[in-house]
Amino acid sequence: xxxxxxxxxxxxxxxxxxxxxxxxxxxxxxxxxxxxxxxxxxxxxxxxxxxxxxxxxxxxxxxxxxxxxxxxxxxxxxxxxxxxxxxxxxxxxxxxxxxxxxxxxxxxxxxxxxxxxxxxxxxxxxxxxxxxxxxxxxxxxxx
Amino acid sequence: xxxxxxxxxxxxxxxxxxxxxxxxxxxxxxxxxxxxxxxxxxxxxxxxxxxxxxxxxxxxxxxxxxxxxxxxxxxxxxxxxxxxxxxxxxxxxxxxxxxxxxxxxxxxxxxxxxxxxxxxxxxxxxxxxxxxxxxxxxxxxxx
Numbered sequence: 168x169x170x171x172x173x174x175x176x177x178x179x180x181x182x183x184x185x186x187x188x189x190x191x192x193x194x195x196x197x198x199x200x201x202x203x204x205x206x207x208x209x210x211x212x213x214x215x216x217x218x219x220x221x222x223x224x225x226x227x228x229x230x231x232x233x234x235x236x237x238x239x240x241x242x243x244x245x246x247x248x249x250x251x252x253x254x255x256x257x258x259x260x261x262x263x264x265x266x267x268x269x270x271x272x273x274x275x276x277x278x279x280x281x282x283x284x285x286x287x288x289x290x291x292x293x294x295x296x297x298x299x300x301x302x303x304x305x306x307x308x309x310x
Numbered sequence: 311x312x313x314x315x316x317x318x319x320x321x322x323x324x325x326x327x328x329x330x331x332x333x334x335x336x337x338x339x340x341x342x343x344x345x346x347x348x349x350x351x352x353x354x355x356x357x358x359x360x361x362x363x364x365x366x367x368x369x370x371x372x373x374x375x376x377x378x379x380x381x382x383x384x385x386x387x388x389x390x391x392x393x394x395x396x397x398x399x400x401x402x403x404x405x406x407x408x409x410x411x412x413x414x415x416x417x418x419x420x421x422x423x424x425x426x427x428x429x430x431x432x433x434x435x436x437x438x439x440x441x442x443x444x445x446x447x448x449x450x451x452x453x
Binding site: 291 | 352357383384389390391433
């Protein structure tokens with residue numbers, strides 16, 4: 168298996184664990200270091216495996232079901248680092264209600280002696296275009 | 311200069327060009343390939359240098375001034391790939407009005423014979439926490 172194929176397989180394993188709400192499978196994919204970072208769409212960065220693990224546990228507990236499809240936009244691998252950029256389409260059921268979300272992700276993998284592990288995940292929302300007088304959330308005007 | 315220092319220098323050069331609204335300096339930092347990707351906060355991905363360049367040109371034309379500070383959250387380099395994750399604080403003046411924005415960025419660099427070049431930039435907004443009945447934009451409920 169080439170590096171490229173191994174990285175895409177690790178990436179697929181991540182999404183399978185995500186869709187199946189399988190924290191154990193997800194844990195096996197993440198690098199457990201203090202430098203691992205996870206950014207859930209629209210949320211501040213979480214650094215270190217402990218915080219990241221807790222956040223996924225909460226997401227899985229609060230979500231009845233997840234269906235997702237992805238579209239790879241770009242990818243690269245060299246040495247012990249690889250990245251994959253994807254468009255994600257999620258259909259979730261949260262507290263009995265269906266929620267469709269489209270997001271973008273940059274997943275960065277690090278090669279370890281055992282396998283490629285997820286060391287950084289940056290998810291983000293795609294916001295609707297807003298007229299200048301309706302700032303997207305997160306922006307504040309001073310005058 | 312170590313690889314790490316060279317990547318951080320390239321990253322700094324990117325932010326200097328951004329702050330100075332200097333498209334020429336910015337162009338020198340980006341890798342000009344079809345696989346280069348730029349995601350402006352909340353916007354869909356732009357692929358290929360032509361689209362990326364046009365977007366920065368528009369941003370610079372529509373922005374009177376930019377002041378920014380960054381805080382590095384994580385970074386890694388191996389082989390010909392490097393990544394830097396940062397918290398960005400931007401104070402912009404757009405059409406005479408001051409707008410403060412906080413965003414997160416994952417910048418991926420590729421080593422070329424000349425220098426490290428930006429091949430992927432993923433910027434995203436930090437949204438305020440919303441109660442379940444006020445979905446963040448980009449989410450749609452089916453029932």
